[in-house]
Amino acid sequence: MSGSDQLRQLLSKKIPKSAVNYAVELWEKEPFSFKATASRKTKLGDFRYRRDRKIQTITINADLNPYQFLLTYIHEIAHLHAFVRFGITIAPHGPEWKSTFQQLLIPLLSTDFFPIDILIPLRKHMKNPKASSARDLFLMKEMSKYDEKSINSQIIFLSDVKPGNRFLLSGREFEKGETRRTRVLCQEVNSGKKYLIAQLAKVKPISD
Numbered sequence: 511m512s513g514s515d516q517l518r519q520l521l522s523k524k525i526p527k528s529a530v531n532y533a534v535e536l537w538e539k540e541p542f543s544f545k546a547t548a549s550r551k552t553k554l555g556d557f558r559y560r561r562d563r564k565i566q567t568i569t570i571n572a573d574l575n576p577y578q579f580l581l582t583y584i585h586e587i588a589h590l591h592a593f594v595r596f597g598i599t600i601a602p603h604g605p606e607w608k609s610t611f612q613q614l615l616i617p618l619l620s621t622d623f624f625p626i627d628i629l630i631p632l633r634k635h636m637k638n639p640k641a642s643s644a645r646d647l648f649l650m651k652e653m654s655k656y657d658e659k660s661i662n663s664q665i666i667f668l669s670d671v672k673p674g675n676r677f678l679l680s681g682r683e684f685e686k687g688e689t690r691r692t693r694v695l696c697q698e699v700n701s702g703k704k705y706l707i708a709q710l711a712k713v714k715p716i717s718d
Contacts, residue, residue, distance in 0.1 A: 513537075513541065514534055514537060514538055517533075517534055517537050517544060518530060518534050520544070520546065521533050521534065521583075524546065524570075524572075524574075524576065524579045525576050525577075525579050525580040525583065526576050526577070526580060526623055526624075528622050528623055529580050529618060529623050532617060532618065533580070533583060533584075536584075536587050536614065537587075540587075540590055540591060540594060541565060542565060542566045542567065542568050542587075542590055543565050543566070543567040543568070544567075544568050544569075544570075545567065545568075545569045545570075546569070546570055546571075546572035547569045547570070547571060547572060548571070548572065549571045549572070549573045550571055553571075553642070554570065554571050554574060554578065554582045554642065554643070554644060555568065555569060555570040555571065555582040555583070555585060555586045556568070556569045556570075556586070557569075557586040557587075557589040557590060559589070559590070559593045559598050561598065566590055568583075568586045568587065568590065569586075570582050570583060570586065573658075575653065575656040575657050575658070576656070577624055577625070577628055577653060577656055578643075578653050578656075580618070580623070580624075581615075581632070581643055581653075582643070584611065584614050584615050584618070585611060585639075585643070587614060588607055588610045588611035588614050589602065589607060591610050591614065592606045592607040592610040595610070602641075603640075603641040608638070608639055611636075611639050612636055612639065615636055619632065619633055619636070625656075627652050627655065628649070628652045628653060628656075630652075631646065631648040631649040631652050632649060634648075634649075635649050644710060645692060645710075647667075647669060647692070647709055647710060650667075650710050651667065651669075654667075664714050664715065665712050665713070665714055666712070666713065666714075666715060667709065667710055667711070667712060667713075668686065668694055668696075668707055668708070668709055668710070668711045668712075668713050669689075669694075669709040669710065671686045671713065671715055672686070673686050673687065673688065673689075674686065675715060675716070676699065676715075676716040677713040677714060677715045677716055678713060678714040678716060679707065679711060679713045679714075682698055682700070683698070683699040683700065683716065684696040684697060684698050684699065684705070684707070684713075685697045685699060687704070689709065690706065692708060692709055692710075693706040693707060693708055693709065694706070694707050694708075694709055
């Protein structure tokens, strides 16, 4: 089985079927080693250009829903294409990467590939894409609707907890305070210490 056939087989289980041909075509233009990995808390996918390797490696968290997996796949390929085209001295998420990401995703910005509720914030996001789609609250909320249902359906985004209410995060109890841009100042109940926590952190609310 060829490399493209292996990739097609893997991607057909991970992304919308309508996008598989395009995703494989991108690999054929600039081949790379690809792996679906165990979930990582700090990132959805990863690409690092290594001078000593002829074939570069892209990894993506295997537990992402099909639309998040597809977006992350294009995001990481944009890194590869940008480094190949502009050289390895460019900033990882600078203008060269942004323009490359935009060009690669344009063919997919239709309801043939993404449902309309994701497509609306995605189109807005792509006007000036961030280093991670996980920083875009509106987009991630719409994306999360397509996650596999959590065993605990009580898990919600911190942004949906009302100020003053308490919640659990990693087994620790916090009280939500004021929101500062993309993060929320929260106080840990036991220690009294305050922490800035991402609005998109998934937490379990504590009912009164």
